[in-house]
Every structure is written in C-alpha cells, then in structure tokens.
Amino acid sequence: MKYQVNEHGYYGEFGGAFVPEMLYPNVDNLKKKYLEIIQSDDFKQEFELLLKDYVGRPSPLYYSERMSEVYGAKIYLKREDLNHTGSHKINNTIGQILLAKRLGKKRIIAETGAGQHGVATATVCARAGLDCVVFMGEEDVKRQRPNVEKMEMLGATVIPAMSGNRTLKDATNEAIRDWINHPNETHYIIGSVVGPHPYPDMVARFQSVISQEMKWQLMEQTGKENPDTIIACVGGGSNAAGAFYHFLDDEDVELVAVEAAGLGVNSGETAATSQVGNDGIIHGSKTLLMQTEDGQIIEPYSISAGLDYPGIGPVHAHLYKTGRVKFLNATDDEAMEAVFELTEKEGIIPALESAHALAALKKMALKKDQVVVVNLSGRGDKDMDTYIRMKNEK
Amino acid sequence: MNRINQLFNDTQDKIKSIYFTAGHPAPNTALTIIQELEKNGINMIEIGMPFSDPLADGPTIQRSSEFALEQGMSVKKLLEEIKDVRQTVSIPLLLMGYFNSVQKYGVEQFCKDISAIGIDGVILPDLPLEYYEANYQATFEKHNIIPVFLITPQTPDERIRQTDKLSKGFIYMVSTAATTGTQSGYAQETMDYFKRIKDMNLSVPTVTGFGISNKETLEQASRYSAGGIIGSAFVKAVDGSEDLAGDIADFVKTLS
Numbered sequence: 001m002k003y004q005v006n007e008h009g010y011y012g013e014f015g016g017a018f019v020p021e022m023l024y025p026n027v028d029n030l031k032k033k034y035l036e037i038i039q040s041d042d043f044k045q046e047f048e049l050l051l052k053d054y055v056g057r058p059s060p061l062y063y064s065e066r067m068s069e070v071y072g073a074k075i076y077l078k079r080e081d082l083n084h085t086g087s088h089k090i091n092n093t094i095g096q097i098l099l100a101k102r103l104g105k106k107r108i109i110a111e112t113g114a115g116q117h118g119v120a121t122a123t124v125c126a127r128a129g130l131d132c133v134v135f136m137g138e139e140d141v142k143r144q145r146p147n148v149e150k151m152e153m154l155g156a157t158v159i160p161a162m163s164g165n166r167t168l169k170d171a172t173n174e175a176i177r178d179w180i181n182h183p184n185e186t187h188y189i190i191g192s193v194v195g196p197h198p199y200p201d202m203v204a205r206f207q208s209v210i211s212q213e214m215k216w217q218l219m220e221q222t223g224k225e226n227p228d229t230i231i232a233c234v235g236g237g238s239n240a241a242g243a244f245y246h247f248l249d250d251e252d253v254e255l256v257a258v259e260a261a262g263l264g265v266n267s268g269e270t271a272a273t274s275q276v277g278n279d280g281i282i283h284g285s286k287t288l289l290m291q292t293e294d295g296q297i298i299e300p301y302s303i304s305a306g307l308d309y310p311g312i313g314p315v316h317a318h319l320y321k322t323g324r325v326k327f328l329n330a331t332d333d334e335a336m337e338a339v340f341e342l343t344e345k346e347g348i349i350p351a352l353e354s355a356h357a358l359a360a361l362k363k364m365a366l367k368k369d370q371v372v373v374v375n376l377s378g379r380g381d382k383d384m385d386t387y388i389r390m391k392n393e394k
Numbered sequence: 395m396n397r398i399n400q401l402f403n404d405t406q407d408k409i410k411s412i413y414f415t416a417g418h419p420a421p422n423t424a425l426t427i428i429q430e431l432e433k434n435g436i437n438m439i440e441i442g443m444p445f446s447d448p449l450a451d452g453p454t455i456q457r458s459s460e461f462a463l464e465q466g467m468s469v470k471k472l473l474e475e476i477k478d479v480r481q482t483v484s485i486p487l488l489l490m491g492y493f494n495s496v497q498k499y500g501v502e503q504f505c506k507d508i509s510a511i512g513i514d515g516v517i518l519p520d521l522p523l524e525y526y527e528a529n530y531q532a533t534f535e536k537h538n539i540i541p542v543f544l545i546t547p548q549t550p551d552e553r554i555r556q557t558d559k560l561s562k563g564f565i566y567m568v569s570t571a572a573t574t575g576t577q578s579g580y581a582q583e584t585m586d587y588f589k590r591i592k593d594m595n596l597s598v599p600t601v602t603g604f605g606i607s608n609k610e611t612l613e614q615a616s617r618y619s620a621g622g623i624i625g626s627a628f629v630k631a632v633d634g635s636e637d638l639a640g641d642i643a644d645f646v647k648t649l650s
Binding site: 016017018020021024025026163169176177180181182183279281282283284289291294295296297 | 446450452460463469470492493494497498520521522543544545546548550553571572573
C-alpha cells in the first residue's frame with residue numbers, strides 16, 4: 001500500500017487539503033464520512049449494479065491484432081470509450097452521486113474541460129433528479145460545443161468560466177468559488193484525482209474498477225492477471241489512477257503516464273506538468289504545478305481540452321517522484337497522428353485525450369511478447385469538429 | 395510588542411481596517427495607499443499579494459489581482475516597494491494572499507524578509523491551521539510574525555477554540571459563506587452568529603470581514619467584534635483613480 005494515500009491525506013509529500021477556511025467544514029465532513037459510506041454493503045451493491053446495467057460494464061478488453069502487428073507487441077485496448085456517455089468519467093460520477101444522496105445534498109456542481117466529466121455529471125444528475133450546474137472555460141465551450149448541447153439537454157446549467165485562459169483550471173476555480181458560496185446544500189463532484197483530500201483518493205477508488213476488471217480479463221485472455229505494461233494519459237489523471245490502481249504494488253508491471261506536450265515540452269505551450277512543473281499548491285492540494293518564480297500558475301496549453309491542466313493529481317506527483325510510474329508525453333501532432341492510425345487500423349475513433357496514450361507506443365522499445373494495455377479512456381465523438389478539419393487538410 | 399497587539403490593547407474604539415491589492419489601481423502605488431490610509435485614520439491595513447488563481451475572492455479582487463499581475467507585480471517587487479514603509483507609517487500592516495506565493499518564496503525566507511521591513515502579520519486563507527501548527531508555528535514566532543486565521547458561520551465551536559489557541563493577534567471573522575465582495579446588509583442570522591462568537595469569550599479579539607461596504611455594514615459588522623475590514627468596496631473605490639489621495643480621503647469619510 002505504499003503508493004496509497006496515508007491517514008493524513010498525503011501521498012508521500014503530496015496531497016493534503018489546502019482549502020480556504022470557508023470550505024473546511026464541507027471537506028472535513030467528506031473526509032470523515034466517505035470511506036464508511038462507499039465501503040458499506042448497500043452502497044457497493046447499488047454502485048456495482050449501476051456500473052453493470054447503466055454504464056454497461058465490464059468494459060471490454062480488446063486485443064488489437066493490427067496495432068500489435070504495427071508495434072511488434074501484444075497490444076490490448078481497455079475500452080472505456082464504450083461506457084455510457086463515452087468515457088471513463090461516468091465511473092466516478094455514479095459513485096459521487098450515490099455519495100451525495102447519502103450526504104443529503106440537493107444540488108450538484110462540477111467543472112469540466114473537454115465536457116466529458118460535465119456530461120457524465122449531468123447524466124447522473126438527470127437520473128437522480130438533482131439540480132446540476134457545470135462550470136466550463138469559455139474557450140472549451142467553443143471547442144467542445146456538442147458536449148455543451150448534451151449537458152443542456154440533460155437539464156444542466158452550463159456556466160462559462162471567464163477568467164484566466166478560460167479552460168479547465170479556470171472552470172475548477174469557479175466551481176470552488178460556487179461551493180464557497182453554497183456550502184450547505186451543494187456537493188462538488190470533482191472529475192479528476194485532484195482537489196483537496198479526500199477527493200483524489202475517492203475518485204481513484206471509483207475509477208479503480210478499470211484495473212480491477214483488467215486483472216480478470218487478462219487472466220481469461222492471456223492466462224496471467226498482470227500485463228507487462230499499462231499506458232494511460234494524464235491531465236489531472238483519473239483514468240490513469242484507475243488503470244494503475246490494482247497494479248501499483250506489483251512492481252514488475254511497468255506503468256506509463258502520458259502527458260500532453262502541446263506544441264512541445266519546451267515550447268512554452270505545453271501541459272506536461274511533470275517536465276516543467278515543481279512543488280506547488282493548486283485547487284487545494286500540494287502537487288507538481290506549472291508556475292512562475294513568483295508562484296503564479298502558468299496557463300497550460302494542449303489541443304486536448306481534457307489534458308489542458310497546469311497540475312497533476314497528487315498521487316501522480318508521488319508516482320513520478322518515486323519513479324514508480326514512467327512519464328512520457330505526446331505533442332498535439334503526435335496525438336492527432338495516433339487518432340487517425342487507430343481509426344484506420346481498428347475502426348475505433350478515440351478521444352484526443354486517449355490518443356496521447358496511443359501516441360506513446362511509438363516512443364517505447366517494445367518486445368514481441370510484451371503484453372501492453374492502453375487505456376482507451378474515451379471516444380472521439382466530441383472531437384469530430386477538430387478531426388474533420390484535420391481530415392480535410394490531409 | 396507586535397503592533398497588532400499594541401493596537402488592540404490601546405484602542406477603545408472600533409478598529410477600521412482596509413484591504414487593498416498591491417499593484418492596483420496602478421504600479422508603484424502601494425506605499426502611497428498605505429500612507430494615505432493612515433493619514434485618514436485607518437487603524438490597520440491588509441496588503442494583498444496578487445495571485446493568479448484567487449479561489450476565495452469575488453470578481454472585484456480577482457480583477458484587481460489580474461491587473462496588478464499584468465503590470466508586473468510580484469511578491470519580491472512588493473517587498474522592494476514597501477521596504478522603507480516604517481520610516482513613515484506606524485499602524486499595523488499585514489500581508490494577505492494565498493499560500494502558494496509564500497511556499498514558493500520559501501516560508502522561512504518570507505518571514506525573515508517581511509519582518510525586516512516591519513510587517514506585523516500574515517493572512518493566508520488556504521493555509522490550514524493544522525499544517526501551520528505542524529510546520530510553521532516556530533518560524534512565524536521566531537520572526538515575530540502573527541498569523542491570522544479565518545472562522546466562518548460554518549466553523550464548528552471546537553475548531554474555533556483551536557483557532558483561538560493558535561492566534562496571537564486577532565481572528566478574522568468571515569461574515570457569511572461567500573467569496574469576497576460587498577453586500578447591502580447583514581441578515582439576522584449573521585448578526586446572531588456575530589453574537590454567538592462574542593459570547594464564546596475568546597482569548598483574542600475578532601475582526602469582521604467580507605461584505606462590508608459602508609458606514610451601516612461596518613457598524614453592524616463591528617457591533618459584536620473589535621472592528622471591521624473593508625476590501626472589495628475600497629478596491630472598487632480606487633479603481634482607475636487619478637487622484638489617490640483625494641479618492642482615499644473621500645472613501646474613508648463614507649465609513650463614519
């Protein structure tokens with residue numbers, strides 16, 4: 001358990017709950033109750049049933065023959081893209097809405113980047129009959145229009161965040177401010193393994209179903225429950241946290257996190273936090289952060305709205321510092337190439353975020369019998385505008 | 395004795411305190427603003443260190459911070475600007491901001507440098523009480539810097555007691571569950587909360603902040619506490635000012 005959160009809410013030196021005092025009672029209440037609630041039998045039963053019948057789990061583990069040929073290894077895709085709402089985000093929102101109901105909350109808020117978490121939150125709120133407000137950077141509202149329409153159709157109110165670069169970081173700021181202003185009735189469904197403790201641990205637990213399924217699916221298909229390598233993209237890092245979760249202590253499993261390099265790690269237009277960041281505090285947790293000498297947060301850049309974040313979850317900062325996870329990165333162009341490659345080889349159009357994980361395959365020295373699982377965290381429907389533009393330029 | 399303690403010991407009247415964002419409404423105005431506020435009878439000043447992502451602040455202070463940063467304000471620049479402040483100013487001065495700015499500067503170095511300038515206290519709303527106690531209490535005390543912690547209507551009694559124990563100057567009593575910004579008046583339940591805190595007979599005074607914009611709200615806010623802190627209303631009043639001395643004098647007049 002050396003990579004899990006400790007009783008004080010820290011992963012090594014990272015984590016904690018650096019929230020304005022106004023939020024202390026809410027965060028403290030969550031900290032005291034979350035484990036008892038999510039480990040109770042009735043919660044687990046309801047959660048598992050919804051994952052099965054509503055989300056469509058287990059998500060398939062698919063052996064990709066043609067990608068295996070290209071890369072000279074055994075490439076498996078964990079098909080989170082096939083979940084209801086199109087990504088892994090729904091695993092967490094199902095868990096958190098059940099928690100919110102047990103906490104007696106009447107109103108749900110969320111932040112979103114690409115809109116996947118916003119849609120997943122609006123979806124579970126519709127089902128639960130709870131009010132839903134989603135904060136989304138104005139820039140992302142423009143570049144992920146279909147998801148905005150979906151959220152509104154699902155009954156959510158989408159509020160554009162107008163500060164900073166008007167992307168994921170700014171949407172998160174606005175969600176936190178809203179929570180400060182509505183402390184009693186509101187539960188904040190954070191979409192990634194970021195934020196004050198207990199959020200990173202709670203979200204990782206809800207997402208851990210990904211690696212839990214991988215274990216028995218690999219056993220069925222390969223005769224061994226551990227793969228050689230798992231690859232996942234990291235913005236805040238929720239899909240990676242879920243894909244790595246049950247393998248963290250199996251040190252012979254190579255874990256690879258892929259960050260968005262944007263126009264290049266050293267271009268000044270990047271979101272590769274582990275490469276250009278250092279110790280800092282963002283959204284209530286101590287982690288690696290892109291910041292200036294003066295401690296001002298640097299605006300990140302990535303073509304992928306879901307990875308366009310200047311920090312990483314504290315668990316990933318710890319996994320990076322300890323060397324347990326290898327951190328690679330992929331540029332906008334490399335990710336785009338990976339989108340078209342998977343589409344052509346397998347008839348699967350991946351999300352831009354997930355394409356960053358696929359792009360790492362080219363950067364690794366793979367062996368013939370190496371079992372590699374790529375976590376295909378989401379599908380590309382929301383990115384079609386971008387893809388159509390690229391296709392026409394080709 | 396620290397100037398903050400001196401102030402609360404000596405003053406029988408309600409304390410009037412003002413927050414402003416360093417670097418706003420124009421570069422190199424921090425010293426002038428401090429001097430003018432003292433001249434007009436303000437008892438204590440919170441100097442805001444602008445931060446790129448001010449989570450606890452409403453639109454007014456967000457905008458002033460963004461403006462100040464665009465104009466090149468930084469912690470280092472601020473400390474340089476006010477390094478001789480004690481040659482002309484004698485009221486208590488506090489720095490207010492977010493913990494990331496301070497941890498990036500280095501907590502020990504920060505305390506040392508601001509103590510040398512004559513800063514009396516620091517308010518960092520996102521530095522948790524427990525984290526301060528475990529990691530920085532000794533450093534702050536060594537440099538005679540008073541940490542000021544916040545309580546809110548939702549803070550449980552037990553935590554208020556713990557806050558009181560770690561406070562050496564005063565407690566910042568946040569009026570309502572909100573980010574910073576102005577309000578037209580306080581509801582009865584807010585007044586009840588102020589009274590409840592007064593009746594706890596804490597060992598240090600409380601000063602009320604958030605939502606104070608004029609004489610009426612200042613009076614309400616001070617009724618059960620040692621005084622009030624005005625932030626956003628002041629930032630608004632000096633926004634775009636071309637006559638700081640005049641605008642500050644006019645604003646302070648509206649408070650009494």
